[in-house]
Amino acid sequence: MAKVLVVTSGKGGVGKTTSTAALGVALAKGGKNVVLVDFDVGLRNLDLVMGAERRVVYDLINVVQGDAKLAQALIRDKRIQTLSLLPASQTRDKDALTDEGVARVIAELKEKFDWIICDSPAGIERGATLAMRHADVAIVVTNPEVSSVRDSDRIIGLLDSKTEKAERGEHMDKHLLLTRYDAARAERGEMLKVEDVLEILSIPLLGIIPESEEVLRASNVGAPVTLSDTPSAPARAYLDAARRLNGEALEMTVPSDRKGLFGKLFGRRAA
Amino acid sequence: MTAVTRPRHSIRFHSRSYHAMALAPEPPVANWLAELDAWLERSPGFFASRPIVLDLFSRKLSKSDVESLTKDLLERKIQVLGLEGADPSFAEFGLPPLLTSGVRPANAIADVPDDVNDGEPVAAPVVQRPNSLLLDSPVRSGQYIEHLQGDVIVIGSVASGAEVIAGGSIHIYGTLRGRAIAGAGDPRARIFCRKLEAELLAIDGLYMTADDMEPQFRGRSVRVWLDGNTVMMTAQD
Numbered sequence: 001m002a003k004v005l006v007v008t009s010g011k012g013g014v015g016k017t018t019s020t021a022a023l024g025v026a027l028a029k030g031g032k033n034v035v036l037v038d039f040d041v042g043l044r045n046l047d048l049v050m051g052a053e054r055r056v057v058y059d060l061i062n063v064v065q066g067d068a069k070l071a072q073a074l075i076r077d078k079r080i081q082t083l084s085l086l087p088a089s090q091t092r093d094k095d096a097l098t099d100e101g102v103a104r105v106i107a108e109l110k111e112k113f114d115w116i117i118c119d120s121p122a123g124i125e126r127g128a129t130l131a132m133r134h135a136d137v138a139i140v141v142t143n144p145e146v147s148s149v150r151d152s153d154r155i156i157g158l159l160d161s162k163t164e165k166a167e168r169g170e171h172m173d174k175h176l177l178l179t180r181y182d183a184a185r186a187e188r189g190e191m192l193k194v195e196d197v198l199e200i201l202s203i204p205l206l207g208i209i210p211e212s213e214e215v216l217r218a219s220n221v222g223a224p225v226t227l228s229d230t231p232s233a234p235a236r237a238y239l240d241a242a243r244r245l246n247g248e249a250l251e252m253t254v255p256s257d258r259k260g261l262f263g264k265l266f267g268r269r270a271a
Numbered sequence: 272m273t274a275v276t277r278p279r280h281s282i283r284f285h286s287r288s289y290h291a292m293a294l295a296p297e298p299p300v301a302n303w304l305a306e307l308d309a310w311l312e313r314s315p316g317f318f319a320s321r322p323i324v325l326d327l328f329s330r331k332l333s334k335s336d337v338e339s340l341t342k343d344l345l346e347r348k349i350q351v352l353g354l355e356g357a358d359p360s361f362a363e364f365g366l367p368p369l370l371t372s373g374v375r376p377a378n379a380i381a382d383v384p385d386d387v388n389d390g391e392p393v394a395a396p397v398v399q400r401p402n403s404l405l406l407d408s409p410v411r412s413g414q415y416i417e418h419l420q421g422d423v424i425v426i427g428s429v430a431s432g433a434e435v436i437a438g439g440s441i442h443i444y445g446t447l448r449g450r451a452i453a454g455a456g457d458p459r460a461r462i463f464c465r466k467l468e469a470e471l472l473a474i475d476g477l478y479m480t481a482d483d484m485e486p487q488f489r490g491r492s493v494r495v496w497l498d499g500n501t502v503m504m505t506a507q508d
Contacts, residue, residue, distance in 0.1 A: 124413075146431075150412050153430040157411030200430065200448070202409055 002110040006135035010151030012122030026242035028083035039131035040121040044088035051222025064101030094127035175206035207241030295326040328356030
């Protein structure tokens with residue numbers, strides 16, 4: 001049974017696209033057929049983060065408007081056979097997305113894939129509402145700071161009212177993914193603690209992704225952190241989150257990269 | 272596979288409440304208009320582009336009086352959008368629509384003399400059944416709950432940026448981080464919450480922002496009520 005998952009947040013820059021890519025890779029590594037759909041029309045990024053920017057021919061808008069077939073627009077990942085990407089258009093804007101067109105594309109994707117992961121644009125307008133419209137499950141990406149938490153709360157309200165599932169009176173599964181978490185700074189009161197965020201948002205926790213330089217590096221080289229054979233701390237957190245999405249009950253931990261003595265002595269290489 | 276879609280252009284209906292100013296004309300209408308003119312001279316443009324309702328609870332004006340009065344008012348740039356307390360026979364095309372659900376200040380009702388009830392029975396005051404709104408889920412940021420017919424009970428928290436408005440009291444079995452506006456027209460209404468982190472509290476139009484609240488109440492279980500023109504607060508734990 002195909003599942004449509006939306007990765008959303010309200011606020012921009014909290015890690016939606018990074019999380020979409022990392023979770024998509026993690027789920028696909030587990031043998032599932034996964035497609036990542038970039039809904040950020042006009043500001044597409046997922047192709048870069050996935051390292052597929054040089055292979056984009058057709059995009060979501062072409063398929064929505066019937067100019068291209070779905071199979072023409074899907075880009076299969078070269079590293080993982082079961083992972084595909086449906087890129088957004090960079091030249092158009094969100095108005096080019098139609099209700100009917102998106103419904104048709106999602107229905108078609110559901111026949112081919114186990115997981116359809118929709119990367120939502122920031123904001124609460126058309127692009128974001130269409131990305132969540134057909135979702136069965138939602139991941140709300142939140143940073144441990146007040147503005148991000150309030151925007152997430154707003155998005156949760158929309159998930160409970162504007163999605164097809166909500167309109168049918170069904171319960172929408174929502175999970176919190178706390179990104180850029182720094183336990184030491186939270187302890188010093190410089191950022192919100194996990195409990196504070198959970199208390200405000202009151203939705204179940206899917207994972208805590210520690211703040212790490214590794215994430216930025218991975219985005220820049222187009223290889224999601226979960227791709228590596230020697231997973232870093234954020235990669236382990238994403239891999240655990242993906243297993244929880246598949247229904248496994250794992251203990252919640254904040255992975256960290258402990259540096260050994262040599263790591264401390266030779267932490268940085270001189271330029 | 273075909274997708275079932277709904278028609279794109281559906282008509283939307285909303286019920287909304289607005290504030291309007293109610294004018295209570297007295298016969299003879301000519302004298303009343305003269306007084307109004309004198310008043311308008313001192314405060315020109317006071318009624319311009321404001322929603323005006325004619326208060327006809329005294330039942331002293333006939334239908335033709337009201338007809339000519341609305342025209343006279345229009346000449347003075349006062350547009351009547353509805354009639355309140357009018358005889359049901361006034362419900363006719365050409366006259367402003369009859370309004371019924373207005374909330375009147377309690378003291379104004381005492382002015383209605385009993386003896387002017389010329390044969391037409393005045394509708395008996397509707398006995399309101401207990402009518403509270405119970406919400407089982409948290410109120411999220413950006414959500415707006417309005418229930419002017421009674422109390423609002425929230426089982427969960429009210430988020431920062433959310434707003435709850437009640438005609439009666441507001442009970443929040445969680446943390447109040449947003450705005451709670453109780454007692455729209457009822458100074459006896461109260462606000463209760465398990466944990467106070469509110470942005471704004473108001474009862475019957477008197478409000479208090481987070482800055483005005485005593486820091487000692489922050490984070491505590493609190494009861495809020497009105498004492499004259501002061502918003503009072505006490506901890507319940």
